[in-house]
Amino acid sequence: MKTGNKKTIVFLAVIVLSLTVLVLSALLIFNVKKVTIKGNERYSKEEIKELLLKNIPLENTIFVWYKYKIAKNINIPFMDAVEMNIISPSEIEFTVYEKKVLGYVECLGVKMYFDTDGIVVESTTASKDIAPKISGLVFDHVLMDEKIPVEDEDVFNCILDVTKMLDKYKLSPDKIDFKSLSNIKLKFKDAVVYLGADKYLKEKCSNLSAIVQEISSKSGILHMENFDGNDDSISFEIKNKN
Template structure:
């Protein structure tokens, strides 16, 4: 057989093979289609949920980092340091986030802090907050059974602490055998508390810090400044006496003795110092 005939025969066979190829189509049953759609639906939901979680976490991260408090301005504090006030305000989770603090302290003051009537928190910008502290007006404190009882202008015990507060004088000479929190100290003459408040305010005004205020049985005062005792007497000409101390005390530095100012209102020459 010739080569041409063989080639034609081979092509004819291949053509027959091609014509006999059958296309097979696998059709899904209704149950299979339903299951297939259900799987795709679950995959879509899972993708959407994961995307949502990622977006949410990203948003939270951006908020936490963008609105992070970096500056805290504290005003009105005396008993507590700026750091202590900041710790009180930012206590708890997200305490350093300005948005959280804005919501937490919106139209709400911080109360229940010893020596403080209230504290207001204002968010100035995304990284800065301002804390205004309103401390209780303390006139002085007495020591009783190892504790310091702080009282206000009316002699009402408002705080009981083991810590001394700078700028608040210790008061001695008052006689009492008990006390009740949030009630006046049981002394013979309650007017003494107004005198204590007055002298405390004057000492702060003229930036003089006394160690102790002593009252005798007639409620005449003696102020203690280290080794110097100042017999002030009664409340007459009290501001003039305190003002005069601003120039006298520096001259007595390093000495020990009694400065008698009881007769100050009768003339400057009646002020005497007895060295000890």
């Protein structure tokens, strides 16, 4: 073998060996050992960590960086955005932004939570006190990451309007019942609010936010169905508990 060829082979071997050492070093040094999670509300830090590091080869810091900084591939239904920072080669920090959940419907015993666009972002059989139950909707199936396919789109749009307004005024009913567009009811413990139609919705919610703590400790009906902008049209009908 010629001397020149030997030198070329040796040179290539050195290059390959150096690259191998670099790759192995990167895999060993840039290995996620500590993860800090911030911003989570409905899910635990461990649940978030497991979802974010799922399918990351060897839980390598470089691959994590590429996924969330370059590719920005979140692909988690209930997550709006994720910010990722490398603290050190073995430590990373995530700040997560969960999608706002407005309510849930039940389908075959499963609670399907939907966001501000009516898209299902979470499903569970467990009880979670994060959003009101919505009844009165008619549908034949519900799928994750898709909008709830209701028969009456006007009713569903009304539901979104009502739940958004309730959220704005920090009102958290246990249940919202939509019998029709003109017959909306809210349940706060043993108190039921006859909201009526969504007319004067902002004013109704504003008034309700001022008295909700008082009425929720009682058993009865708050009549707001005839509300016309005048507080005198609101009355509370007390019912004795049997």
